[in-house]
Amino acid sequence: MIEHLIAYKIEEIEKLIRVIQIKDWVRLGIITEEQWTIIKEDYSSKLYAPSVYIKLPLFLITLIGVQLLVTLFFGMLIMGLNNDLGMRLIFLLVGTGLILVSEYLLIREFKHCNSGVTEAVIYIGAGYLGISITGFGFEIPWLTMFVYTGIAAIIAIRYLDLIATAISFLFFYLSLFLLLNEAGGVFTATLPFMGAGASLAILLITNKLFESKYEKIFRYQLTLLKTASLIMIYVSLNYFVVRELSISLLNLQISDSEEIPFAAIFYFCTLFIPVFYLLIGIRKKSLLFIRVASICFLASIATFQVYWFKEHAVLYYSIIGVCMIVCALFLYRLLKNKNTGFVTDRFQYESLKVNSIVELAGNKVSDKNLVNNIGESEIGRW
Amino acid sequence: MGIHKKLFDEGLIERGQYNYIEMINDKSKVSVFYELRSLLYVGILFFTGGVAYFGYNHFTHVGHLLAMLSLSATLIFVLYKVFKLSHPFSAKKVIVEHNYFDYFVLFVALLWISLWTYIQLYFGLLEILIRPFSFVSTLLFFGLAYRFDNTAVLVLGITALAASVGLTVSPLDWINGGYVSLNSLYYSSIVLGLALILISYVTILRGIKNHFRSTYLHFGYLLLISGLLVAEIETGSWGFIVMNILIGVLISFYHWKTREFLFFFYGNLLFYIVFNHALYKSLGMDFFILGLYHYPLTLLGYIVFIVSNKKQFSDD
Known part of the structure; x- marks a missing residue:
């Protein structure tokens, strides 16, 4: 069913994803340039998806050009109108028109796929469309944010857009935050748990989608959502965030030495969520979990410094620094000597080729020039 | 079926390549190279930052001299390590298998800048020494970049070269319009830009470190274009306009x-x-x-x- 929601032909998208994957292997040196020249003849996609060097100038120029064109044609008309409804109708017209141009002309006719041009036209169109729906006053802020969440989510799914995915995620949290804050009382008090619960729900849905047939097409969006929801679970329950938000939203009158209610729970979460992520990362060999855990660890280090080591920050960071260095060197030595499934070398075909051959021979690398001495026939041996 | 299997079945990749991709896909080996390196770098940053701040606060003059001495000692040690790990010079791209080799070379360059900036600031020699220091740094960085095949140090070398002819732009200058009122400095920018573009072509012509070409071209064009534009705005001459077009x-x-x-x-x-x-x-x-x-x-x-x-x- 989701296939019908996507603006591009599925076969072409799959081809494009394959090309991106093969290009990754070329970058890692697994596939040679000569092989890539032959492969791209058979595996190229009809879709136009340029590299970021071309995409970025195209995006900026289109953004400025289209905005100027819209201002040129509709600016005078909008300025002449004193009617809110009339203006919203014009915005609706412009927004819908731009999205249709992108859909029928750029995507169907010229086969653009996230080329920078499509994004610029769609974002401007979506912006006008959003304002036409919500109006200029933003009377109900959470509802406004919710509408933008919906628009961004539709763009994210239909055009496989990463930026729209991130924006829809952020707007969703903003709308949830505004809604619960507006509800007040117990809802405001339970904001951290609601935030963590919502993130957990998104994480579970994302995990389910990862196991589905849509994983291939939405892989990058799902990875982004998974990363964002893992970070948001931590942020929602981080002691610093909860304390500062409680003081500003609930008008808590507490001194520096006093603790917020349920402080122990939040301290526990601040410390153990990164540990938990790290353990999952090691167990599942997931770099995503390990990286998110590292970011959360840094945030936890800063949190504990703010509340527990305010007077001894220099000593605290110096000791943490020593611990990190010792930890890195210990792990480096451990992973180098033990077969844990993790390697300390950069993932490059040449380096792993050497290590694998040496592992087979039961020796350690001693000759720096070994790479150059290994013939093609030896590649397959490991 | 994975795309790598299809490529292998069609004879587009070899068995070794197929096995390697399979190994990445099924996670039988996972590289934590970047993660470990980040951990080490953040640790070094915390530790050195903490110790330096502590020294600065508690040891005043002795602390400064100690900091300079420790920077010098580290510089010599890392440079020794770099020479020990390096391969002999080659006009082609040289790959050293050590994971951190490129970062050691970059570290040497950064330590050099830190040490000499510290010395100049502490002894109040900044105004007198800034140009000669930039020039000496240029020579050193270009030497390091070519000897140890390091593009990042080459970038530092080009930046130092631009600084030694007086071309520096700080964000504050930019906000205040300082870049526009550089008087005749745009000539330096144009000449330096042209020189870098020329070097990029000589690089290819002579086959010396061909992969440095795009770095030279990038900096060359940026300096040339900004110099030409400033010249055009400053002089307001039609000659410049026609030439720039x-x-x-x-x-x-x-x-x-x-x-x-x-x-x-x-x-x-x-x-x-x-x-x-x-x-x-x-x-x-x-x-x-x-x-x-x-x-x-x-x-x-x-x-x-x-x-x-x-x-x-x-x-x-």
Whole structure:
């Protein structure tokens, strides 16, 4: 069913994803340039998806050009109108028109796929469309944010857009935050748990989608959502965030030495969520979990410094620094000597080729020039 | 079926390559190279930052001298390590298998800058020594970049070279319009830009470190274009306008042929800015009325042109 929601032909998208994957292997040196020249003849996609060097100038120029064109044609008309409804109708017209141009002309006719041009036209169109729906006053802020969440989510799914995915995620949290804050009382008090619960729900849905047939097409969006929801679970329950938000939203009158209610729970979460992520990362060999855990660890280090080591920050960071260095060197030595499934070398075909051959021979690398001495026939041996 | 299996079945990749991709996909080996390195770097940052701040607060003069001595000792130690790990010089790209080799070389360059900036600041020699220091640093960084094949140090070398002829832009200068009022410094910028572009061609012609070409070209074009634009604005001369239009066309045309989008775009950018300046100079205030139509149409026209010629830059 989701296939019908996507603006591009599925076969072409799959081809494009394959090309991106093969290009990754070329970058890692697994596939040679000569092989890539032959492969791209058979595996190229009809879709136009340029590299970021071309995409970025195209995006900026289109953004400025289209905005100027819209201002040129509709600016005078909008300025002449004193009617809110009339203006919203014009915005609706412009927004819908731009999205249709992108859909029928750029995507169907010229086969653009996230080329920078499509994004610029769609974002401007979506912006006008959003304002036409919500109006200029933003009377109900959470509802406004919710509408933008919906628009961004539709763009994210239909055009496989990463930026729209991130924006829809952020707007969703903003709308949830505004809604619960507006509800007040117990809802405001339970904001951290609601935030963590919502993130957990998104994480579970994302995990389910990862196991589905849509994983291939939405892989990058799902990875982004998974990363964002893992970070948001931590942020929602981080002691610093909860304390500062409680003081500003609930008008808590507490001194520096006093603790917020349920402080122990939040301290526990601040410390153990990164540990938990790290353990999952090691167990599942997931770099995503390990990286998110590292970011959360840094945030936890800063949190504990703010509340527990305010007077001894220099000593605290110096000791943490020593611990990190010792930890890195210990792990480096451990992973180098033990077969844990993790390697300390950069993932490059040449380096792993050497290590694998040496592992087979039961020796350690001693000759720096070994790479150059290994013939093609030896590649397959490991 | 994974794409790598299909490629293998069709004989497009070899068994070794297939096995390697399979190993990455099924996670039988996972590389934590970047993660461990980040952990080490953040640890070093925390520790050195903490110790330096502690020394600065508690040991005043002795602390400064100790800091300089420890920086010097570290510099010598890392340089020794770099020489020990390095391969002999080659005009081609040299790959050293050690994971951190490139970062050691970069560390040497950064330590050099830190040490000498510290010395100049502490002894109040900044105004006297800034130019000679930049020049010596240029020589050192270029030497390191070529000897140990390091593009990041080459970038530092080019930046030091620009600084030694007086070309530095700080964000504050930019905000205050300092870059525009550089008087005759734009000549230095133009000459240095041209020199770097020339070096990029000599690099290829002589086959010495061919992979440095794009770095030279990037800096060369940026210096040349900014110098030409500042010169045009400062002098307001039609001669500069005509020359800049010609240079813009030349750069665009040349890189259209070499199929390098970014450099082609640099040429386009120069041409477009100068062309608009010329229009403004000839039309005066009427330009703003023309601009209403001119900007959207030319910008969208440019997009249509690029997209309709997408095959030209398909390798980029």
